Amino acid sequence: MxxxxxxxxxxxxxxxxxxxxxxxxxxxxxxxxxxxxxxxxxxxxxxxxxxxxxxxxxxxxxxxxxxxxxxxxxxxxxxxxxxxxxxxxxxxxxxxxxxxxxxRKPTGTLVADALLPGKRLFMLSTGTGLAPFLSLARDPDIYQAYDQILLVHCVRTVSDLAFRDELESHFADDPLVRDEALLQFRYLPTVTREPFHTSGRIGALIDNGRLFRDLTDSSTQFDPENDRIMMCGSMSMIKELKERFEGLGFIEGSRNVPGTYVIERAFAE
The missing domain is CATH 2.40.30.10 (Translation factors)
Known part of the structure; x- marks a missing residue:
């Protein structure tokens, strides 16, 4: 010590x-x-x-x-x-x-029941905003609630891609979710300041279609009917994507009134 x-x-x-x-x-x-x-x-x-x-x-x-x-x-x-x-x-x-x-009192809005039922769950993160999604992506219940669990992690440098090995392995060492994750979980890391096979901010990956090509089988846009979105990370990312998703008809949810997307306001300061 x-x-x-x-x-x-x-x-x-x-x-x-x-x-x-x-x-x-x-x-x-x-x-x-x-x-x-x-x-x-x-x-x-x-x-x-x-x-x-x-x-x-x-x-x-x-x-x-x-x-x-x-x-x-x-x-x-x-x-x-x-x-x-x-x-x-x-x-x-x-x-x-x-x-x-x-x-002694955990809390937060990035919880499953803050969202209405859907088919695909997009978890969009920058930096240490990855943390809550590491928890959610290893929750057996989330694989019962959604057909696909789709995680994007945007960072500045390759070494910032914390837990990359675990994510790319579909949690192979976790017997509670590895079978489901192998079929339902997809992970897209992206780097903005160093060479990497995927580069650019999340908004740019949406605009150029890379996010959908790498994570989904067919769609080229977000669907408020079937897609649910969680966001955690930089305030600039949250502000940009919040405006984008609301323009598409997504509605912010909370623990009391579920919606089609949620952010963690505790870190939006």
């Missing part, structure tokens, strides 16, 4: 203290980590939770989407590294055995 992540805090009604189990640094800007899971914690695939460290005697918490499936024994998260970030400058230094402050 490292001294920097030791804490004098005690568990409360609002948070619990969990142990870092593993840390993976994808590059100098991106890392993922797993922590112990409280026995009482229940969450739905796609939700986020408040998470952080003790800083100056108080918990410093930020919203982090849970990347692990709801049945996992540990909780996994994906984070950027910001050198002068109040939390991430410290969080990127964690090691196995360190303590993490974890909120």
């Amino acid at each position: 490292s001294d920097r992540a030791a804490t004098s805090l005690a568990p409360s009604a609002v948070w619990t203290l969990e142990e870092v189990r593993s840390v993976r640094h994808w590059n100098e800007h991106l890392f993922s980590f797993s922590i112990s899971r409280p026995a009482a914690l229940r969450f739905r695939s796609g939700e986020f939770v408040m998470l952080g460290l003790e800083v100056e005697g108080r918990p410093l918490l930020r919203a982090y989407s849970i990347a692990s499936p709801s049945y996992a024994d540990e909780l996994e998260f994906l984070s950027i590294k910001v050198a002068d970030g109040k939390l991430t400058s410290r969080l990127q230094l964690i090691q196995p055995g360190d303590q993490i402050v974890l909120g």
Whole structure:
């Protein structure tokens, strides 16, 4: 355990203290980590939770989407590294055995019941916005709800394609979904600042037809009758695509009133 992540805090009604189990640094800007899971914690695939460290005697918490499936024994998260970030400058230094402050109440809008029934689920992400879709794409129920699960992940560099091997293998190491994922799950990674077999932002891939050619068997456009869309990532991506989809007749949903697309507003700031 490292001294920097030791804490004098005690568990409360609002948070619990969990142990870092593993840390993976994808590059100098991106890392993922797993922590112990409280026995009482229940969450739905796609939700986020408040998470952080003790800083100056108080918990410093930020919203982090849970990347692990709801049945996992540990909780996994994906984070950027910001050198002068109040939390991430410290969080990127964690090691196995360190303590993490974890909120007790997961929530969020990127959940299956915020959408009306449909046939295809498009999950559109940039950067660490991939995290909730890692959880959803490993949820057995999502394969019962949709014929196709279609994930797009847009990043700047190839090394930013976190979990690429797992995604390209259709979760071959996960016995709960690998058979369904092999037939129903498709993954399209795209890179904007380095050479890669697919390049360009998500909007450009829609415009040039690449998104549909790589992910679907026949269609060349989004269909509000049958398609359902989730978005998580940069505010610019969400703003651009939100306007595009509403122009096509898609309606934003929520936990209370399901629609044909949803975004995670907790990160749209």
